[in-house]
Amino acid sequence: MKSLNFGRMKVVALKEFRQIGRDRRSLGIYIFLPIFMLLMFGYALTYDVKEVRLGILDQSRTADSREFISKFTETEFFAYGMTVDRYGDADYLLDKRIVVAILVIPPDFSRKILAGSESQVQILVDGSNANEATQVQSYFSLITSQFNQKFRMDFLARNGQNQYLPMDIRPRIWYNPELRSSRYLVPGLIVYIMMLLAVISTAVSIVREKERRTLEQLMISPIKPAELILGKTIPYLIISLIAAYGILTAAWFLFGATVAGSHLYLFLIVLLFLIGALGLGLLISTIAPNQSVAFMIAAFVSVLPTILLSGFIFPIESMHPFLQAVSLVIPGRYFLEALRFIIIKGAGPEAWWPDLVGLIVFVTIVLGITRTKLNQLIR
Amino acid sequence: MTNGFSIDIKNLTKKFGAFTAVDDVSFSVKKGEIFGFLGPNGSGKSTTIRMLCGLMSPTSGTAEVAGFDINQNPEQVKTKIGYMSQRFSLYNDITVSQNIDFWGTLYKVSASDMKERKETLIADLNLEDWKNRLTQTLPGGIKQRLALGCAMLHQPEIIFLDEPTGGVDPVSRRNFWSVIDQLSASGTTVFVTTHFLDEAEYCQNVGMIYNAKLIALGSPTALRENTFKETSIELDVSNPMEAVSIIPDHPDVAESSIFGNLVHAILKPGISWSPDVETSFRTFLENRHLVLKSAEPVVPSLEDVFIHLIDQISKGKA
Numbered sequence: 001m002k003s004l005n006f007g008r009m010k011v012v013a014l015k016e017f018r019q020i021g022r023d024r025r026s027l028g029i030y031i032f033l034p035i036f037m038l039l040m041f042g043y044a045l046t047y048d049v050k051e052v053r054l055g056i057l058d059q060s061r062t063a064d065s066r067e068f069i070s071k072f073t074e075t076e077f078f079a080y081g082m083t084v085d086r087y088g089d090a091d092y093l094l095d096k097r098i099v100v101a102i103l104v105i106p107p108d109f110s111r112k113i114l115a116g117s118e119s120q121v122q123i124l125v126d127g128s129n130a131n132e133a134t135q136v137q138s139y140f141s142l143i144t145s146q147f148n149q150k151f152r153m154d155f156l157a158r159n160g161q162n163q164y165l166p167m168d169i170r171p172r173i174w175y176n177p178e179l180r181s182s183r184y185l186v187p188g189l190i191v192y193i194m195m196l197l198a199v200i201s202t203a204v205s206i207v208r209e210k211e212r213r214t215l216e217q218l219m220i221s222p223i224k225p226a227e228l229i230l231g232k233t234i235p236y237l238i239i240s241l242i243a244a245y246g247i248l249t250a251a252w253f254l255f256g257a258t259v260a261g262s263h264l265y266l267f268l269i270v271l272l273f274l275i276g277a278l279g280l281g282l283l284i285s286t287i288a289p290n291q292s293v294a295f296m297i298a299a300f301v302s303v304l305p306t307i308l309l310s311g312f313i314f315p316i317e318s319m320h321p322f323l324q325a326v327s328l329v330i331p332g333r334y335f336l337e338a339l340r341f342i343i344i345k346g347a348g349p350e351a352w353w354p355d356l357v358g359l360i361v362f363v364t365i366v367l368g369i370t371r372t373k374l375n376q377l378i379r
Numbered sequence: 380m381t382n383g384f385s386i387d388i389k390n391l392t393k394k395f396g397a398f399t400a401v402d403d404v405s406f407s408v409k410k411g412e413i414f415g416f417l418g419p420n421g422s423g424k425s426t427t428i429r430m431l432c433g434l435m436s437p438t439s440g441t442a443e444v445a446g447f448d449i450n451q452n453p454e455q456v457k458t459k460i461g462y463m464s465q466r467f468s469l470y471n472d473i474t475v476s477q478n479i480d481f482w483g484t485l486y487k488v489s490a491s492d493m494k495e496r497k498e499t500l501i502a503d504l505n506l507e508d509w510k511n512r513l514t515q516t517l518p519g520g521i522k523q524r525l526a527l528g529c530a531m532l533h534q535p536e537i538i539f540l541d542e543p544t545g546g547v548d549p550v551s552r553r554n555f556w557s558v559i560d561q562l563s564a565s566g567t568t569v570f571v572t573t574h575f576l577d578e579a580e581y582c583q584n585v586g587m588i589y590n591a592k593l594i595a596l597g598s599p600t601a602l603r604e605n606t607f608k609e610t611s612i613e614l615d616v617s618n619p620m621e622a623v624s625i626i627p628d629h630p631d632v633a634e635s636s637i638f639g640n641l642v643h644a645i646l647k648p649g650i651s652w653s654p655d656v657e658t659s660f661r662t663f664l665e666n667r668h669l670v671l672k673s674a675e676p677v678v679p680s681l682e683d684v685f686i687h688l689i690d691q692i693s694k695g696k697a
Contacts, residue, residue: 011484015473022472022513217468220432221485222457 004227012223012231016205020235026201034193034243038250041185049135053081055099057090060109068121071147072103077139094126101125101136113151183257187339188312190244190270191332192303197240198274199302200295202233202281207294210285225374233278240277244270248343260346269342269352269359273335276363277302279370286373306332334358385410385537385568386431390440393426400426402591403440408570408584410536413563415582416572417685423591424572428541431570433457445536458486461530465542469526471515475506478514479529486533493532500528520551527558531567538562540571544578556581576682587685594688599681606684609633610651611677614642614660617670629663631656643677652676 020026054072058065072078081099084090093099104122112119123140127133209215218228251257259266281298288294307313309323310332316324327333338355341347349356386408393401401423408414418424429435431444433453442449445459469478479500483493501510504524509517517525523543530538540559544552556578563569563583571582579585580599587595587602595602616622623642626635635644650656652675661671679687 005487007487008485011481015470015477015481018473018477019470212471213464213466213468214470216434216464217462218485219434220457220460220462221482222454222487223485 004224004230008223009227009231009234012228013234016232016235019205020239030197030201030239030243033196034189034247035250037189037193038186038247038254041189049132049139050076051079052077052101052132052136053099054078055081055084055090055093055102057084057087057102057104059107060105062110064110064113065105068105068109068147069103071143075139075143077135090124094124097126100132101140103140116155183251183255183344184340186247186251186255186257187336187343188310189251190247190339191273191310191336192306192312193243193247194240194270194274194277194335195302195306195332197243198236198277199281199284200298201239202236202278203284203288203294203298204291205236206232206282206285207288207291211290229282229374233282236281237274237278240274241270257343259343261342262346262348265349266339266342269335269338269356272356272359272363273331276331276359276366279363279366283366283370283373286370302332305330309333310336312336331359331362334362383410384408384443385412386414386442386444386570388427388431388440388442391427391430391437391442392439393423393430393435394438399591401430401437401588404588404591404593405440406586406593406596408568410568411563411566412584413559413569413571413582415579415585416570416588417574417576417579417585417681418572418588419574422588424588425541427588428539428570428572431456432460432462432539458533459536461533461535461538463526463530463538463540463543465545469514469522469529472513474511475501475514475517475525476510478525479532482529483532488533496532500525500532504528519547520554523547523551523555524558527555531562535567537568537570540569542572542574544573544575552578576680576685579681585681587688589689589692594692595684602681602684603679606687607679609648610646611679612644612646612652612660612674613638613677614644614674615640615672616642616664617672622664622669625664625667625669629660631659 020030056069058069073080078101082093084093084099084102087104090102090104093102102124104124106120106122109119109121121144123136125133125136206215209218248259280302284294284297284301288297309316309319309327309330311327312332316327316333319327334355338352338359341352341355345351384407388407389405391401391404392399404423404427416424416427426435430437430449431442433444433449433456436450436453444456447455447459449456470481473481476497479497480493483497488496501507504521506517506521506525509521514522514525527538527540527543544555547555552575559569559571559581571578573579582599584596584598585602586593595606597605614622614626619637619640619642623635623637626632626642626644629644631646631650633645633647635642637643646652646656657674660674664671
């Protein structure tokens with residue numbers, strides 16, 4: 001292969017940028033979609049359960065019951081919703097979602113615990129959101145057991161016995177200490193946006209040239225296929241990189257989420273994945289007869305599996321074994337896992353080398369098929 | 380260019396599986412000639428052009444384009460030719476000036492040449508006020524001229540025009556052909572496909588392709604003469620209805636027919652139109668109390684030629 005002409009490559013890339021700049025619809029996709037998704041996933045679609053409105057039915061009305069209640073309302077998980085007067089109101093309040101959970105303290109609460117016998121408290125939870133209900137339940141158990149512990153220790157102290165705990169649990173959460181979903185979502189969002197930008201826009205932009213017959217005019221000119229392909233894909237590579245770093249910057253600005261690991265590794269992994277994604281876009285453009293078909297195929301093979309099977313939203317470990325097997329051929333899976341290692345855990349290649357291998361296999365296969373397809377097309 | 384031909388095609392054949400798109404086509408085009416390549420859609424016109432432009436390799440046969448073999452040096456061929464297709468193939472969503480720069484750079488026109496040629500092109504097309512506007516805002520005729528200008532920026536030896544006047548108004552079509560004439564006069568070979576057979580009259584030579592085969596080749600005049608051996612005459616007579624039944628009695632006439640207010644007569648083979656023949660017609664009609672107002676030979680159009688040739692082919696098959 002003779003050397004490539006940089007001027008021709010540059011003029012194609014420049015033309016592509018001009019067309020993108022002129023096309024408001026795609027400009028909107030490239031700039032606003034990543035920001036919109038970040039805000040949406042960061043704020044609206046958080047999995048974190050916080051400030052659950054708690055209704056309180058305190059039939060005991062003692063200092064002990066108020067202390068027990070305050071253990072709930074002083075956490076950020078629960079917020080004081082309202083005081084419930086009668087047990088019979090519970091149905092209505094939960095039904096209308098005026099409160100999300102109701103804490104029921106029986107009349108004999110104080111008497112029983114002071115007498116050293118067991119008291120039963122109840123929590124009624126709106127189970128329509130299973131995730132929320134599970135979390136409320138576990139916070140409830142946690143707070144109750146803490147209260148039990150403290151109460152027992154005070155009880156022992158009053159009786160002149162040693163304060164003694166057989167086991168003290170001090171949970172310490174690594175990598176994402178605040179347990180913020182937004183931080184966990186950043187890598188997934190990058191994968192999603194990369195797929196969307198690189199695969200769909202590359203496929204559509206080349207098919208557009210086919211549709212408008214400018215591709216034919218280009219093929220007749222002395223431009224080499226490699227110059228044309230590089231000239232056309234480099235703008236999307238640059239835009240995708242800008243989008244990836246835009247997400248990282250915005251996530252840092254909005255949620256204080258930083259990259260824990262090496263920026264160099266991060267860049268290399270992103271670049272590797274992008275090359276594969278652009279190749280996939282090219283491959284689709286060789287098959288699709290028009291822009292709408294190109295869009296459909298691209299969305300179907302890139303974005304959908306990325307959302308469903310890469311582990312972006314649904315954890316791979318909790319999938320059906322069959323879907324877990326399917327996820328092995330989803331390149332987004334490897335990219336996402338590597339990104340999470342680098343961004344959240346700050347891990348080095350010793351942790352994510354299997355993902356790197358997965359990505360290299362993906363890129364090699366895609367570029368191989370694309371090359372064959374393009375050669376068939378040209379000759 | 381060893382033989383003075385810009386395009387020299389020998390036994391060019393292209394097969395797609397069992398389907399033969401171009402079947403053993405041979406012809407040549409002289410330098411500076413306007414060559415019309417005619418035929419209905421799907422007859423093999425586009426496939427031939429694509430092979431000549433180096434976009435597709437032939438199944439067998441060869442062609443030399445601007446002195447380069449299309450099989451061995453398709454890349455060299457590409458630098459020597461220009462191409463403009465039936466549908467406007469510039470970028471609509473960038474400006475006129477950006478389009479000119481884009482195509483010039485692809486063909487590696489040097490910066491100094493580029494500046495001069497761009498200015499000339501803009502001046503020729505009166506696009507000074509339009510150069511920074513989007514190309515899609517140009518009227519059809521101007522767009523087509525601009526596309527031609529962009530395809531000519533590298534001053535190719537041969538320009539291929541694939542249905543260049545499709546979808547353009549008649550006035551623009553005529554203007555376009557005068558530009559093609561100028562190109563030819565300045566030494567550029569013009570290879571044009573069209574299905575407007577009247578346009579083929581502008582060409583020095585035409586080739587007709589039908590069902591993948593070249594069925595006719597030559598100048599429009601030669602094609603007409605070779606196809607229609609008998610001369611056809613159009614007569615303006617005082618009483619056409621009466622004349623049409625009398626005229627076949629004239630010794631030179633094979634048959635006659637009414638054509639609006641006029642009478643058409645086909646002369647017997649070997650007899651051509653001459654003042655003597657015209658006098659004999661006038662006397663013949665005057666003897667029968669009819670007045671011959673005027674008479675002239677009918678020139679068959681290329682369309683007539685084409686239809687006649689296709690008829691003969693289908694009769695030959697039947």
